[in-house]
Amino acid sequence: xxxxxxxxxxxxxxxxxxxxxxxxxxxxxxxxxxxxxxxxxxxxxxxxxxxxxxxxxxxxxxxxxxxxxxxxxxxxxxxxxxxxxxxxxxxxxxxxxxxxxxxxxxxxxxxxxxxxxxxxxxxxxxxxxxxxxxxxxxxxxxxxxxxxxxxxxxxxxxxxxxxxxxxxxxxxxxxxxxxxxxxxxxxxxxxxx
Amino acid sequence: xxxxxxxxxxxxxxxxxxxxxxxxxxxxxxxxxxxxxxxxxxxxxxxxxxxxxxxxxxxxxxxxxxxxxxxxxxxxxxxxxxxxxxxxxxxxxxxxxxxxxxxxxxxxxxxxxxxxxxxxxxxxxxxxxxxxxxxxxxxxxxxxxxxxxxxxxxxxxxxxxxxxxxxxxxxxxxxxxxxxxxxxxx
Numbered sequence: 001x002x003x004x005x006x007x008x009x010x011x012x013x014x015x016x017x018x019x020x021x022x023x024x025x026x027x028x029x030x031x032x033x034x035x036x037x038x039x040x041x042x043x044x045x046x047x048x049x050x051x052x053x054x055x056x057x058x059x060x061x062x063x064x065x066x067x068x069x070x071x072x073x074x075x076x077x078x079x080x081x082x083x084x085x086x087x088x089x090x091x092x093x094x095x096x097x098x099x100x101x102x103x104x105x106x107x108x109x110x111x112x113x114x115x116x117x118x119x120x121x122x123x124x125x126x127x128x129x130x131x132x133x134x135x136x137x138x139x140x141x142x143x144x145x146x147x148x149x150x151x152x153x154x155x156x157x158x159x160x161x162x163x164x165x166x167x168x169x170x171x172x173x174x175x176x177x178x179x180x181x182x183x184x185x186x187x188x189x190x191x192x193x
Numbered sequence: 194x195x196x197x198x199x200x201x202x203x204x205x206x207x208x209x210x211x212x213x214x215x216x217x218x219x220x221x222x223x224x225x226x227x228x229x230x231x232x233x234x235x236x237x238x239x240x241x242x243x244x245x246x247x248x249x250x251x252x253x254x255x256x257x258x259x260x261x262x263x264x265x266x267x268x269x270x271x272x273x274x275x276x277x278x279x280x281x282x283x284x285x286x287x288x289x290x291x292x293x294x295x296x297x298x299x300x301x302x303x304x305x306x307x308x309x310x311x312x313x314x315x316x317x318x319x320x321x322x323x324x325x326x327x328x329x330x331x332x333x334x335x336x337x338x339x340x341x342x343x344x345x346x347x348x349x350x351x352x353x354x355x356x357x358x359x360x361x362x363x364x365x366x367x368x369x370x371x372x373x374x375x376x377x378x379x
Contacts, residue, residue: 001379003296014319015261021334090257186326
């Protein structure tokens, strides 16, 4: 095979991955992490976010379903968010102008995928190998270089596996939940409970 | 306009489909073509030609992801033009460097003309990409699908150019080994 033929083959690779690679990453990861660090400091200082709420290893940021009020949606950035869904067995996506909170984006994903309100958002946590340091007056955060998104939703989602192949449902959810922020995730973990 | 509305215009044979496509995806497609051809004039011709291809393909085809569907058309047209323009000698374009890198994976021997083998190879490369961390996968696709320059990739991912080159080099070696382990000698 010649290089040109391999180049042509690469042109036929998975469309969702190709599309994903085109999504803008306007800020560098270190800036994102710096933002997270700043958010962490604010969160600790104000007692808004539930750090270490699940005793999980080094979470960079976590939001649970009961924290959306405390998060203060009026202060949350709105942006065009791409919501993925399957239609007639094919991946589709549309943009919606939404507040960038995982709960609201999960709600938009449910609506696009025909998933009912009985399926509840429970928690969303970003696991990073960064570390936080705090004392009585200051807090700082050492940025990591891996990010895994852990999403927990209610077990009612499994009922939809009869209507749609699980891999399709999970793939559209993964692309939606990992695509709206500027963090480049290394993994996605979905839990149902 | 949302993608499904644009696709609906194609299905209704409404010519606004082309103007809406150009408005939404003109810059995206032009970037792909410029990366391959290094000539805005040639690139714009390929992009305009790609709208006609889209018009002829939809319907019956209903794109999974409109952006990628259009990107694939313009990538193919641009690469065809590149090969026509550079039949005797490579050089001058980013894609020339991309092809030199891809040459490290292949043996320059017999090509895989069989469509079944081609599909299998595509599936194997997709599987290889899924095995990579997300950032590496994106870097690979930015280089070998979009033909971005090393400098552009470095800027996009906040890395030094040397680090990007090294990461891509490792991925090429890994891909070659991955395919060889599965019985594919390219």
